[in-house]
Amino acid sequence: MNERISETNSHSIYFEPSKCNGDMVCLKACPVEAIRIRDGKAKMLEDKCIDCGECVKVCKLGAIVPLTNTFNDFSKFEFTVAIPSLALYTQFDRNVRPRTILSSLKKTGFDEVVDISRACVSVIKATGKYIKENTGRKPLISSFCPTCVKLIQVRYPELIENLVPVMSPFELAARVARKDISARLKIQEDEIGVIYITPCPSKMIFIAQKSEDYSSSFDGAIPISEIYNTLFTAIHHIKGSHADEIEYFDISGFGLNFARTGGLEFMMDNDNCITVAGINNVLFILDEIEKGKLNNVNFVEMHACPESCLGGPMTVENVYIARTNLLNLINHFGETRIPVGKKDDYTNDKLINENIFEHIPGEKENNDIKSALHKMMEKKKIFAGLPKTNCGACGSPTCETFAEDCVNGEVKMLDCIVKENEMLKQRISNIEFGTQSE
Amino acid sequence: MEEEILYNQSFQIRGRDFVNGGSVSVQIKRILKELGVKPEVVYKVSICCYEAEMNVIMYADLGTLDFTITFDDVIITLEDEGPGIENIELAMQEGYSTATPEIREMGFGAGLGLPNILKNSDDFKINSEVSKGTKLFFKIHLN
Numbered sequence: 001m002n003e004r005i006s007e008t009n010s011h012s013i014y015f016e017p018s019k020c021n022g023d024m025v026c027l028k029a030c031p032v033e034a035i036r037i038r039d040g041k042a043k044m045l046e047d048k049c050i051d052c053g054e055c056v057k058v059c060k061l062g063a064i065v066p067l068t069n070t071f072n073d074f075s076k077f078e079f080t081v082a083i084p085s086l087a088l089y090t091q092f093d094r095n096v097r098p099r100t101i102l103s104s105l106k107k108t109g110f111d112e113v114v115d116i117s118r119a120c121v122s123v124i125k126a127t128g129k130y131i132k133e134n135t136g137r138k139p140l141i142s143s144f145c146p147t148c149v150k151l152i153q154v155r156y157p158e159l160i161e162n163l164v165p166v167m168s169p170f171e172l173a174a175r176v177a178r179k180d181i182s183a184r185l186k187i188q189e190d191e192i193g194v195i196y197i198t199p200c201p202s203k204m205i206f207i208a209q210k211s212e213d214y215s216s217s218f219d220g221a222i223p224i225s226e227i228y229n230t231l232f233t234a235i236h237h238i239k240g241s242h243a244d245e246i247e248y249f250d251i252s253g254f255g256l257n258f259a260r261t262g263g264l265e266f267m268m269d270n271d272n273c274i275t276v277a278g279i280n281n282v283l284f285i286l287d288e289i290e291k292g293k294l295n296n297v298n299f300v301e302m303h304a305c306p307e308s309c310l311g312g313p314m315t316v317e318n319v320y321i322a323r324t325n326l327l328n329l330i331n332h333f334g335e336t337r338i339p340v341g342k343k344d345d346y347t348n349d350k351l352i353n354e355n356i357f358e359h360i361p362g363e364k365e366n367n368d369i370k371s372a373l374h375k376m377m378e379k380k381k382i383f384a385g386l387p388k389t390n391c392g393a394c395g396s397p398t399c400e401t402f403a404e405d406c407v408n409g410e411v412k413m414l415d416c417i418v419k420e421n422e423m424l425k426q427r428i429s430n431i432e433f434g435t436q437s438e
Numbered sequence: 439m440e441e442e443i444l445y446n447q448s449f450q451i452r453g454r455d456f457v458n459g460g461s462v463s464v465q466i467k468r469i470l471k472e473l474g475v476k477p478e479v480v481y482k483v484s485i486c487c488y489e490a491e492m493n494v495i496m497y498a499d500l501g502t503l504d505f506t507i508t509f510d511d512v513i514i515t516l517e518d519e520g521p522g523i524e525n526i527e528l529a530m531q532e533g534y535s536t537a538t539p540e541i542r543e544m545g546f547g548a549g550l551g552l553p554n555i556l557k558n559s560d561d562f563k564i565n566s567e568v569s570k571g572t573k574l575f576f577k578i579h580l581n
Contacts, residue, residue: 157477158484290467291460292488296545369507369580372473373444 012051012067012204017041019063024392026055026064031279032155036405037395050154051202052147052279052304053313066201066314069220071109071227077193077219079185081177082110083170084197086117086259087309088224089329090322096235098329103246104234105197108227114177117255119169121267124258126351127166128268131299137162139274139289139297142264144168146202147304148282156286164299167351169258170196171206174217196221199312200305214353223314253333260326261308264301272296277303277311379403387418441508445469451494451501453520456544459495463487466505470512475580482558482578483512489551490574494518496541498571510581511560516574523566530556530564 022040034048035055042055042063055064074080082105089098098115106113131140143149143163152159174194182189196203198221207218238245257263265273274297276285282302288294305311310326311319383403394415396402405411414420447469449462467484475483487503494501498520506513523529529536530552537547556562561577 158481160477287464290484291464292485292492293460369473369475369509370444373507376469376472 010205010208011044011046011049012201012208013044013049013053013056014065014067015042015044016063016065019061021061021063023061025058025060027392027395027397029054029058030397031283032151033397033401035397036410037392038410048154050147050151051205052151053201054279056201056313066223067204068198068201068223068226068314069195071222073220074193074195078191079111079181079187080109080193080195081112081114081174081181082106082195082197082222083114083116083173083177083218085170085199085224085309085312086120086256086326087199087312087315087322088197089256090259090310090325091224091228091315091317092232092235092325094325094328096239097332098251099249100235100238100246101231102249104231104238105227106247107234107238107245108230110195112177112181114173115249115251116169116173117252117258118250119173119176120255120258121252123166123169123172123351124255124264124267127164127264128270130164130166130352131268131270134298139294139300140164141289142299142301144264145303145305145308146206147200147279148302150202150205151279151282151304152286156290159286159289162289165352167353168206169255170203171217172351178217193219195219197224197227198222199224199309199315201314202304224312225314225316228316251333253330253335256326256330256333259309260323260330261303261306262301263308265299268299270298273299273301275301275303277308278306279304375407379407382406382413385413385419386416389418391417393417441510443506443508445505445507447505449503449505451491451503451516451518453495453497453499453501453518455495459492460488462491462503469505473507475512479512479578479580483514485558486555486576486578487514489554490514490516490576492546493551493572493574494520496537496546497521507580510579512578512580514574514576517571518573519571522568522570522572523564524568526564526566 020041022037022042024037026042027035027037031052031054032048032050034045034050035042036045053066056066084102084105089101092101102113102115134140139162141148141152141159141162141164143165149163152163174196178189178192178194181187181192194217196207196218201223203221207216207221209216254267257267261277262275265275276282282304285294285300285302289300294300303309307319307323310322315322317325383400386399386403388399390398394402394411394417396405396411402411402416406413414423449465451462463484466487467480470480470483491503494516498518501516501518504515528534531549532553533549535547535549541547552564555576558578559576560579563575564572566572
């Protein structure tokens with residue numbers, strides 16, 4: 001499946017033309033203007049898409065498909081480990097505790113399940129330390145949301161250096177789990193399938209990333225929405241009469257804060273941080289950082305989805321209930337500070353890797369300033385003549401993007417229905433005028 | 439040899455206009471990004487422009503920023519009408535500032551503006567006449 005991503009494109013979503021009827025819902029929902037409707041079908045501009053999944057959320061036709069995995073993709077592995085996002089704990093009734101959920105998840109067909117709340121604590125410790133010791137650029141930006149990272153790589157490459165290069169907790173948990181299981185059960189590392197239970201498709205980009213400097217420890221990801229029904233049944237089964245099958249998991253209540261908006265800020269206990277969630281708010285804050293207005297802030301916690309991962313496109317429970325569920329859980333476990341004196345399984349691992357985030361050059365990266373300038377002027381000229389209604393009927397989301405597409409030769413001026421209408425009216429009046437004069 | 443000017447645009451900056459502080463440097467940045475200029479260069483230009491722009495807003499009455507692109511460089515000149523700088527040598531020192539407490543309270547005036555421009559540009563000139571104004575010139579190589 002990872003091959004599937006790199007073969008077709010480097011994105012975690014795929015547009016299925018046979019299911020698309022060309023309605024403009026996705027065109028208007030895309031925050032980075034990366035969708036066009038051509039010949040009645042939506043298509044993705046690969047160098048613009050940031051994999052936020054906003055289009056997945058709004059498409060009711062199932063024409064935008066997340067390139068995640070299903071259970072069967074992992075049958076080739078000797079041993080399977082499921083590592084769920086913390087968001088999974090918030091998807092059920094508030095009385096269903098993480099231990100029940102994890103035990104039930106294992107019952108649905110995994111050989112082992114791993115909780116990441118402890119890894120979150122280690123990662124936050126490392127992040128907090130990195131921020132305190134930072135003498136370089138400010139503000140530093142969190143790098144745990146793959147969509148935000150990709151947005152910066154594609155649209156704000158000059159801010160890549162601001163990303164905190166700390167490994168994400170799910171990656172850390174995966175790496176440790178693979179080594180641990182391999183040593184404990186004498187299974188080859190590559191015979192272990194490590195699977196992320198994900199709230200969003202964009203995690204697939206991190207997972208598909210294999211380079212010299214950085215390779216993910218995951219073999220794939222299954223959406224929360226994909227396993228939800230099976231898991232729901234399993235939970236009821238275990239809660240009903242098999243409570244003895246609920247295993248013990250050492251869950252950190254403090255670590256659970258990682259899943260909530262503002263949680264990082266809270267966990268690091270640094271009073272000069274801000275938190276931003278929701279892709280449009282993220283865009284706004286990145287613009288502010290560009291302007292230099294946040295140079296005095298130490299750290300910006302950034303999530304593409306409202307209420308961070310709880311609002312992911314592949315979650316099931318509505319985000320407000322999920323949020324309450326999470327707060328209840330944090331209360332239940334009752335740890336409000338970094339747990340002291342506990343054995344930390346993760347401190348020996350190298351958590352910082354400066355080379356994780358490369359700049360992804362977009363279509364525009366070039367050395368030919370003169371022709372780029374020519375294009376820019378041409379675009380300005382075309383834009384000046386457009387109606388600026390941003391109706392989208394041409395298949396480009398705004399008049400400005402239409403002008404850009406025009407310059408790139410993808411559309412013609414008369415693909416603009418307002419322009420076409422003007423031209424037709426002109427012709428009709430010419431004909432009428434001609435008839436009268438005869 | 440006079441370099442061929444590929445693009446030129448002027449911007450007005452009003453003193454004390456904190457609301458729009460940074461907007462000129464953002465416009466310049468947008469243009470450079472659209473042209474596919476390398477991120478490192480965009481970053482340097484925007485830092486320099488931002489500092490220069492904020493200097494006008496903090497200290498002067500009115501400024502005109504002239505932005506030029508040639509084959510090899512981004513060239514900025516900024517002329518302002520204002521109090522001028524009494525001691526340029528001092529102003530070029532990191533941490534030296536004549537900002538009022540009000541400006542400092544807003545998080546500006548740390549005395550890093552001019553040194554920052556010097557650090558991030560490839561060519562830098564400054565002329566100033568007390569109670570008339572300041573003229574700033576800097577250049578950043580595209581490659």
